[in-house]
Amino acid sequence: MTDVVITGLGIISPGARGLDDAWAGALAGRTAAAVDERLVEMGTPVTLACRVPAFDPDAELGRGSARRLDRFTHLAAIAAREAIAHAGLASEEDEQLAGADPDRTGVLFGSGIGGAETWASEYPNYLEKGPKRVSPMFVPKMLSNTAAGTVAIRSGARGPNMTVNTACAAGASAIHLGRDLIRGGAADVVIAGGVEAGVTGLAVSAFAQMGALTKNPDPATASRPFDVDRDGFVIGEGAAVVILESAEHAAARGATAYATVAGAGASADAHHATAPPEDGGGAVLAIRAAVEEAGVGLDEVDHLNAHGTSTPLNDAAEARALRAVFGDHTDGIAVASTKGVTGHTLGAAGAIEAVFAVQAIREGRIPPTANLVNQDPEIALDVVSGSPREQDVAAVLSTSMGFGGQNAALLLTRP
Amino acid sequence: MSQDLLATFTEVLTEEFGIEADQVTPDATFEALGLDSLDVVELTLVLEEKTGVKLEDEELEDVRTVQDAMNKVQEKQA
Incomplete structure (x- = not known):
């Protein structure tokens, strides 16, 4: 089986821009939650959000980008550009692929919602001004595959180009499927990532109505995975991209492999539209599949970057799923949820966390779970909190669970 | 009028x-300005708000330049 490695990383995440900044934020436990003035203006029941740092789309991505592309595509393009340059496949100035055959370079993105802001801004236009006033840009801006399409347009990548939606697992699913495109022989390189820009009044109101968002108004403690006082997630936005490449292709061009995507698993709970089964259900299958495919022993997984959303149901179910797979070896896994820093970035989360998982391998440091003060006694895991843990990391698991009961697990190893 | x-x-x-x-x-083509056909349709929506005149799809067929578009708007305003 073809080994697939990660040779480039790019990220724009809540409160952080670029790989170095995002990783520093994760290690420092620098929570990005803040009162969002736009949500305050809209009068949403919850006003905390984890936003990316402000940027000017026209200045960064070229004139007309603000008008022609939705925010989620801006984020995807920014993260992809960084990852492509980081992998040495193109410069940041000239994004055209130079280090790989464009016809053998694919793009695979995950997004839960797509152009949320475009829907939110255009529908009132339709209702108030009428059908003849709907923008012709609505469709290309809103379609969830526009992020992947735009990355292809900007980089010249003409290989397979797809978008996967497993809601909050979409970023991880994209890396899974991107890897399999390479294994299946359809591409040498895949630009894979997750993206979401769903912090709209409508979406925030809906998540609040579901009871999914924390009611804690204090930004400093609102997103607190595994804490006994957690009561929901803080919504976030962002994008992260990894460059996937066959190990052979990477070696031939002298690229540095930062991690191997050794295992990947996917499953469904077949249980409920939004709630996980108490025993972890389908997550067990996804985690087991990733570990078995990687061929690592249960005692060889050093670190888990957990889904850890900070909702009461998710964090408890995830802990049970982990124990169902690893048994007594669960205690040997250093668990962290970086959502204490980033909040829940929905379709971007799996990719953002995969980037942090790769960084843990590269640097031998595990980021702390921010805002964790009193660990829930029901969650019997070795959760890293307070400060980063210096530890050799050779194998790391990253889990993602989406609404719809769709689960993804990635097992990354040191090349 | 034309200046306005x-x-x-x-x-x-x-x-x-x-x-x-x-x-x-006036001589600049929309193509040279970097506007494609979708942009031109969007332009008509904004112009309608500013001038009260809406250029329909079929009226855009032979519109290449800013002058062409201004002529169409003036015809409809008259």
């Missing part, structure tokens, strides 16, 4: 489409 209309086009193309003001001349 050119000023309106210039305002819309600079503010809404990010085009440099000195590029907006």
Whole structure:
């Protein structure tokens, strides 16, 4: 089986821009939650959000980008550009692929919602001004595959180009499927990532109505995975991209492999539209599949970057799923949820966390779970909190669970 | 009148489409300004708000330049 490695990383995440900044934020436990003035203006029941740092789309991505592309595509393009340059496949100035055959370079993105802001801004236009006033840009801006399409347009990548939606697992699913495109022989390189820009009044109101968002108004403690006082997630936005490449292709061009995507698993709970089964259900299958495919022993997984959303149901179910797979070896896994820093970035989360998982391998440091003060006694895991843990990391698991009961697990190893 | 209309086009193309003001001349083609067919349709929506005149799809078929579009608007205003 073809080994697939990660040779480039790019990220724009809540409160952080670029790989170095995002990783520093994760290690420092620098929570990005803040009162969002736009949500305050809209009068949403919850006003905390984890936003990316402000940027000017026209200045960064070229004139007309603000008008022609939705925010989620801006984020995807920014993260992809960084990852492509980081992998040495193109410069940041000239994004055209130079280090790989464009016809053998694919793009695979995950997004839960797509152009949320475009829907939110255009529908009132339709209702108030009428059908003849709907923008012709609505469709290309809103379609969830526009992020992947735009990355292809900007980089010249003409290989397979797809978008996967497993809601909050979409970023991880994209890396899974991107890897399999390479294994299946359809591409040498895949630009894979997750993206979401769903912090709209409508979406925030809906998540609040579901009871999914924390009611804690204090930004400093609102997103607190595994804490006994957690009561929901803080919504976030962002994008992260990894460059996937066959190990052979990477070696031939002298690229540095930062991690191997050794295992990947996917499953469904077949249980409920939004709630996980108490025993972890389908997550067990996804985690087991990733570990078995990687061929690592249960005692060889050093670190888990957990889904850890900070909702009461998710964090408890995830802990049970982990124990169902690893048994007594669960205690040997250093668990962290970086959502204490980033909040829940929905379709971007799996990719953002995969980037942090790769960084843990590269640097031998595990980021702390921010805002964790009193660990829930029901969650019997070795959760890293307070400060980063210096530890050799050779194998790391990253889990993602989406609404719809769709689960993804990635097992990354040191090349 | 024509000067007013050119000023309106210039305002819309600079503010809404990010085009440099000195590029907006009557002879400039929309293609040269970097506008594709979707942009031109969107331009008509903004112009309708500014001028009260809506250019329909079929009226755009032979519109290539800013002058062409201004002529169509003036015809409909008359």
